[in-house]
Amino acid sequence: MIRVEKVHKVYKHRKTPVTGLNDVNFTIPKGQFVAVVGPSGSGKTTLLVTIGAMLRPTSGTVHINDRAIYSLPIAEMAELRRKHIGFLFQTFNLIPYLTAQQNVMAPLMLARHPAEKQRARAVELLSRVGLGDRLDHKPNELSVGQQQRVALARMMANDPDLILADEPTGNLDPQTAEEALAFLGSLCKDEGKTIVMVTHSMEAAKKAGRILRCTNGVITEA
């Protein structure tokens, strides 16, 4: 499903080049749960957003389902993210002025689904994550764990093939973290989703079927 070939990413920090990714090569088949571990600043998030068609590499190619994503026009890259990729952020990135239901409806709105379908799908997903009674709560009216579940529901809205999770348990207590990881695991096992999870926790990484290590922008098999 994902093929990364000779990817380099170099940032410019006050005219000084900073290497984010250094000659990264790997393949992730469909339906695999992969964890990427490494210390802070090692390039894990850079790798994640590069795979997610959000950060063009300095050189190299990224293929998703045999399509070179960075040769696509901007509109098609957006469509790729809309239809095939689900993001889960460490800080959830819920839109603060939208309710839980509206936050889950947002990706459905971007996919131009009719309003009724948006509402129904949002209710279904929030009920699935145990928030059926919190539909009209805004993020600041929810606990951290509940916000994470809204983020999970939103991530699932357009039924993506590929899930990219950036430190999904970083802000959670151990029990909630365990629940979140279990949920991700079930998505992979039961629904065949491909999951790439970035984490600095080896405990969390062990839930995945494969671990890649990222050190100073270099990826190796753990």
Place this chain on the structure above:
Amino acid sequence: MTPSTLAFLELLERKNQLVTSLVAVTLGITAIVGVQTIAVRSSQEVAHQVDALGANILVLPKSTTVDNYYRADIQTEGSTIPEEYVDRLLMAKKDAGLEGVDNLSPKLNAKVKINGKEFLLTGILPKNEFAAKAAWSGGVFDTPVACAPNRKSIVSFSEAERLRRKPINDLGTNQCLVGAELADLFGLKKDGTIPILGQTFTIVEVLPRTGTVDDSRIFAHLHTVQKLANRDRVINAIEIVGCCNEISAGLVDKLNRLLPDAKVVTIAQVVATQSATNQLMHNLTYVFLVVIILVGGASIANYMYANAFERRREIGTLMALGARPRTVLRLFMTKAVVLGIAGGVAGSVLGTALAVVLGPKIAKIPVMPINWLILFGIGLSLSLALVASFFPALKAAKTDPCVAIQDL
């Protein structure tokens, strides 16, 4: 939910910022609409007053001076122009669209003796003369206006028209109107008679006192006076009520070209003063407009830039979820539309209300709302909001989603 819904929800969430920008836009539009409403009404009032003063263009024989005309309106023998000039003016108005000419009033004067005293007998074509003489209004006649079509007369149009038509239709060849002083001197009354040059005239009306030479004048039908004075088909002058704006635009030159053998003059000072006053008020409005566009536009642009910066994480999230750049553009432009319309409506209504309330106090004129100005205010506000918001919106749409997410 649609992108527009998202835009509305965000607007409602950040009310303080919205209110600040809305107030700036509203105040700007209030100023423009308010000042322009007063300026337009003032121009109309000034034009009406000039029209109401009576004729402001004179067509005279080349040998006659304006001074003669003003002093006594007594023409020397032989100083005449053909009555055909009236037809020429009417044809030019009808066929060539000569603008700004109204209330043509041809006149012929003859000296007559009544009971040994000399008076002036003036031949007029009744319809035009009545309409051009503002001093007689309120009693018998009403004054149509050349340049202030929105002016509402005290008497309704149909009634005024009836009053006007009664003397026009009824001033026969042996009927006359007499000035107040002459009537007092000889004890003349309405429906009485007076002999002039061997013909007996029935008095249709005694004119109200004006304090001018007209108080000692007798007005009769032009063609009767021509016959009695043996001056067939000639006149001494044509008094014209011309529209101030058209006079400024070269009406006098057009009349001179149409009547090359006559002298066309204006009450230049009055016209120039009034036109200058109107122009000054309009110029001030344009200055206001420029200032408000710059200040209002800068305020809106600043608000949008700040809003885009504050929402960069949200924008990055939306892009990560698959938002197209034009969706982000639409979010911001929808806000601009709401801001523009709301500010325009509020500003136009408030500006109009202030003009209606303050106009009489400041400009000493009654001020009524002007519909097209209200629409102009809304249109201006909307355009300003859209233009000022475009570049901030474009910048937001080009946000690097990765940088936006990692920023915090």
